[in-house]
Amino acid sequence: MTIIEQGVLHIFRLRQFYLNHLKRKMFNKIVVLYSAVMIVLFAIAATLVYQYQTQRILREQTDANLKSAHVLNIYLSRQYESIQNIFQQIYGDATLSDELIYFLNNEYESYLKYRLDLYTKTGEQRLRSFNTLLKNYLEQEPSAKSVSIYSYPNDFYMHISRTNQQLNNESGSKSKWETWFARREQHNWDTMPLNELSGSAPGSSARSYSYSRELKDPWTLERVGMLNVEFDARQISTWLESRASVKGRIMVLNAQGTVIYDSEDVYYGQTYPYHLEPEKAGDWVELDEPSKVNMLNVGNAGLSVVGIVSKSSIEENTESLRTGLILVTLVFMAASFAITFTIVRKFSKKVQRIIRSMNRIGEGDLSTRIQMSGEDELQQISRRFNDMGDRLEQYIDKMYTSEIKQKNAELVALQSQINPHFLYNTLESIRMKAYFVGAKEVGQMIYSLSVMFKNMVKKSTMVTVEEEIDMCSVYLDLFRIRYEGRLETKIEVDPEIQSLSIIKLLVQPIVENYIVHGFRPLEDNNKISVRAQGAEDRVVITVSDNGTGIPEDKLIQIRQTLDKVLQPPDKGYRSIGLMNVHERIVLNYGSDYGVTIRSTEGQGTEVRMEIPKLRKGETT
Known part of the structure; x- marks a missing residue:
């Protein structure tokens, strides 16, 4: 028999000993654990005494x-x-x-x-x-x-x-x-x-x-x-x-x-x-x-x-002390083991009964309850355990199911809040373009609008990063055609994150905020950039512009609302799209993710969104 085979045999025997004498027998496990604790305590006590005496000497x-x-x-x-x-x-x-x-x-x-x-x-x-x-x-x-x-x-x-x-x-x-x-x-x-x-x-x-x-x-x-x-x-x-x-x-x-x-x-x-x-x-x-x-x-x-x-010289003087402490500690350890063995053995049968009932619960049968007569501590444990099982089933039925329903309802409500606002501004842009320019470029704008309609009517609330950025690009094309020569756009997407999953209509409301509140129609140097890139375990999407910016007091109010310091704004609030995006991110991915904003009045605004890296079908 080779050395490797002997080692494997010894490991197998140790495993069998553990299964037969420790894992499946609470009595032996309590004795071993209690003895181990007492050994550690006696060892610590002896060490402390030795250190004290050493320090004294x-x-x-x-x-x-x-x-x-x-x-x-x-x-x-x-x-x-x-x-x-x-x-x-x-x-x-x-x-x-x-x-x-x-x-x-x-x-x-x-x-x-x-x-x-x-x-x-x-x-x-x-x-x-x-x-x-x-x-x-x-x-x-x-x-x-x-x-x-x-x-x-x-x-x-x-x-x-x-x-x-x-x-x-x-x-x-x-x-x-x-x-x-x-x-x-x-x-x-x-x-x-x-x-x-x-x-x-x-x-x-x-x-x-x-x-x-x-x-x-x-x-x-x-x-x-x-x-x-x-x-x-x-x-x-x-x-x-x-x-x-x-x-x-x-x-x-x-x-x-x-x-x-x-x-x-x-x-x-x-x-x-x-x-x-x-x-x-x-x-x-x-x-x-x-x-x-x-x-x-x-x-x-x-x-x-x-x-x-x-x-x-100190060690020479403490050598006899060290020997004496070792002997006394060994005696106390042996006495502690004997006393523990005698006491725990009396409870062995009741413990085995509890173990059998807990094994059934561990297999997934939450309806299993421990039945034990008497009024001792073990009976109280079984009764408390039964109560905990009842409350656990009630909690699963009441809280988990209702939480799922509530989450879906909130997602639908938030999604429906975006669509009318978005459609209104888009149709208004087409109308204004037709009014000022005529029907020359209406076809291109209607085509872009149809692409967006097609994406919006999809029932799925999740899309890829590439699809979301493409929809945002189409939206910007509408305004680039309307404000010909006065709007410059820049789209950058990291190829490694194009196939990752993202909530639909996260980027478009941010871009729309710029068009409605930050765009300067009388000037010809308007710029907006959308950049999506990976950062460790996150996807970071940054929308930056050189628009009118946000006043300092209004910026503070927006940040406090994002941090839940203020109550959420009503529908007439100018940054309803920004709050909507932030709430949907937090609701879907948790409070570790969301929207941050930086802005200087008269110079521009930068909105940064962070979400986890998830592929299709994955959840946080």
Whole structure:
């Protein structure tokens, strides 16, 4: 047996199972449908609970991450303020600033002599110095590892730590650190290179970051050196663990995007590869993976604290929740199925009886009624159904039949309303032509009139588009002969719609309106065009002229009448033909079709008719 044959066999078996156990057994169908609904509801409920719990966990972790970011923000703000306090003390005390400038501008031996002379002059036992100020700072700031002061003029630097102090004046030092100091002139915060200014032991992997600021002579504003404070990044981790429950990732970035602290130690010392926007804080951002981002600026320090909660960390915390929800949902589904099966089974017999009666009604026997004893809900359904059947038969007999009769009567009445009006104007045109010209062209006009009579006396109310336009052309020929040289006509018909069906005498009343109301008999440039074309599922017939047009107030009244805003006009109304055409279109084809009109007084009028594309014998 081929694969195709096996597939056909499986489809046949499934169909037989559906016919035998579902389609023909209401009991099984109700159980299956109700169970399916309950499964969907339980699944939706479980999903909503899971989403709620996920959002709660996400919110908790994001809040915890934000709290950690706030704690670190306070920590870094204090660091920055303490450093700025040092500079304020140095520049606020003339003795300290003069001493520091002298130290940077002279050899160390000269500086010692300067200190000795200063001590001798003042006579103070404890003379304040920048060295003492920096050592006190290191004792009070546990996160600071060391302070280094670099002299631009003399190419040396002093390294001060908690345990020692050393002066380095090795050759080549300036060129060696020139690039690094040039970069520190641009931004204050940065990571520290290992084994250099910090004095780290070779092979040490301790992470450090530092704050640097240039020193200037307060009198000349000349750049004389740089002060660099080195901090131990491990103190940040200790601070966070002691004051907050760290959730997610915490990083500190300087103004150029360099990472000076990374709780996961991945991007330390590197430029962070992703652009973070403060206005998107709290939104999902595509980083190494989709993550929630909290971003805080550390005052005026030029640092940003970034907290990141990754989507994978959220999924790890919700894995056990997801497993538990699945198990609980399965248990509830099984219980729901068992309860449904027990309850619905009691109504199986009555339902089968209703099905048999409904099958007979479905076959077209509207006289069939459901007979059922009792006073339960199923009996009420059968009684209501019987009442509905009675009303349906009455409605068909009363409304449908009377509607057909009424429609035919209206069509006949509207058709008869057009004919006398049309014949009167046509005969009057022939009479006037005979009076003014004599019998010279009467024969041609009588021939045209006979063609129109022949079309009008046909009992059929439907003709082809070609026949309707031909009749309109013959009608125009009568007036073209009467007003020789003063009327120009143009007829265009799309060949694709010539054989389509249309109501008889739709176009002629519109043309007649032009002849009676818009034609200018004293002028020789009168023009009228009739164009019939297809537009998707519609036939569009446009009659346009360059006649006298319609005044604005009268045009508004006509449009309101077409839209049923005003009552239909009486027989003396000048646009009775236009209203007649519109009503017949709506009556036959529905309110989606009809007549629209545009006109400018003194320039002309355009009437547009839209009907559906129907071939002979077709109905809307």
